[in-house]
Amino acid sequence: MARIPNPIVLQRADPYVIRHEGMYYFTGSHPAYDRIILRKAAHLSDLQTAEEHTIWTKHETGPMSHLIWAPELHRVGGRWYIYFGAAPDDGQSDDTFNHRVFCLENDSADPTGGSWIERGRVDTGMDTFSLDATSFEHDGAQYLVWGQQDLAIEGHSNLYIARMANPWTLATAPVMIAKPEYDWECIRFKVCEGPAVIEHAGRIHITYSASGTGPEYAVGMLTADAGADLLDAASWVKSSTPVFTTNEAAHLFGPGHNSFTVDEDEKTDIMVYHVRTYTEIKGDPLYEPNRQACAKTISWNETTPVLGEPAPMTRWTPVDIAVLPPDGSHA
Template sequence: MIETRPRNGVITKYNKPFIEQRADPYVYRHSDGSYYFTASVPDYDKIILRKSDTLKGLQEAEEKCIWVKHESGDMSKHIWAPELHYLDGKFYIYFAASREDDIWRLRPYVLECQGQDPMNDEWVERGMIGRSDDDIYSFKAFSLDSTILESKGEYYYIWAEKVSVGIQISNIYIAKMESPTKLSTAQVLLTTPDYDWERVDIWVNEGPAVLKKDGKIFLTYSASATGECYCLGMLSIDEDDDLLDPRQWKKEKKPVLRSDREKGFYGPGHNSFTKLPDGRDVCVFHARTYLEIVGDPLYDPNRHTMVMEVKWDENGYPVFDYNNMIQ
């Protein structure tokens, strides 16, 4: 078990954690208005869920373990970044896991709920996500952080995967889905670490998250190593464009959210989006409240869930500002 320690950063009026020690947070609002929360836990050994009638209610909601890692073999180590999605009338959880005997062999897996109550109904393993029949490359290397994009009645699978040669650069790919457990097209590269702020310590694009508004699709992602340099970048595309054509996507040249020492946010990243009942958009992300990390940042437990209201500028682009935190 990972040894935890108290939050030791300076808590400002901005950075009070929404939920402590929950990294890679994902919030899903179902059609009945219920909010569900899942995230990576510090021991990386299980998948948890919370449910509430309100977003703020997730803070105190009972947390239930719905799945535990295997003792050996596939899915026995590093249970990372679960996401809850509702596709074709069923709940699914997409997550990454490795092996106790090969701890960096991260691959994407799927759980399927056997009923309409994800908190109490049975979850079954559906194995690794299946690549398309004509794809010989996907999921052969370190693969994680999958999310689902729905557009015009089609589902797209978006994930991070390291190029399997050289220094293992982490890129983000997209493919169309045939079913909730299999892809129908081969991978298409959406973004690779192009800029210096995506290449601090290690070259990384990961953690894609989808935000849609007024006919545009925005895709945020996390970049660089997981310390203070971790930050959010963004791509965008019109919903009428070909989502599988990388030339149609526009990539921002600068981060849209990064560390702020004055306000007490360090390493913001791996976010998700949800909505308040009145339609306002919300960004859910993790960050630390201190700079100095003892040991490997990956095993520092104090990446906390934070919540920010997303504002919109005159050009219809999202604005991420620590002045709009929800606590």
């Protein structure tokens, strides 16, 4: 099992890693929120120095012109798809941003090359703030899970699931499977977002992140039997406590917005997430770039993932927004 140095990529929040045909592909929110980037490497340890490919940039105006957040790269039906959140402006309506979910498609073997086609907005049937779409396939069907606001429910975002007709079109109405209700999900903001899916031993687990994005940010989990109706909210059991949280002793704060991949042995499960190494943030936290993309192996207690704690940093990380890496570059 390969050793994982952390961070795996400096200054990239909302990290997403997928392993495909012996290569790791990485994406995440760029600190400028104006583009979608991809990196590829044979080893997780090489992603930090891998070339960064800008495969799409924001529009000058319109619904995909501001705050490009949390892209995810998925392989569906032999093609590549990227889901991401975008907004028409930098402002907020009723204390909530104006994002919607959008989709790109690429039929090349290598997603860092070829042409990306805009498939447009993923219509969720609700015209409200939505973001952080992820996708998984189960029993021959593709599902989408994402965060979205319901104006009738107090809070900024709940989690929804739907089956897909194709990678950019829902086949079923969205079903809410989680909303912020526990104290630890409602610190500063009432949020359930950033879902990630992993299946093991007949169970499907969806991790998600809750509360504000400071030290209070934490990961919760939903679990369903793999044979259950995944579109039935009653099939999902929600943890009453977080499963991955701040480790103050190690100075690792607000871990969250994770994804899952596997080690080079194709067997050992790996959790990818972002975390901060300090809490004193200068200026608007939205534009503070030092959420570091990290990774750690996870174990299993029969059918339940054991996520443990954020892994210690073994590489240089900034201690201040103005501090650059030792070579003078900016990741």
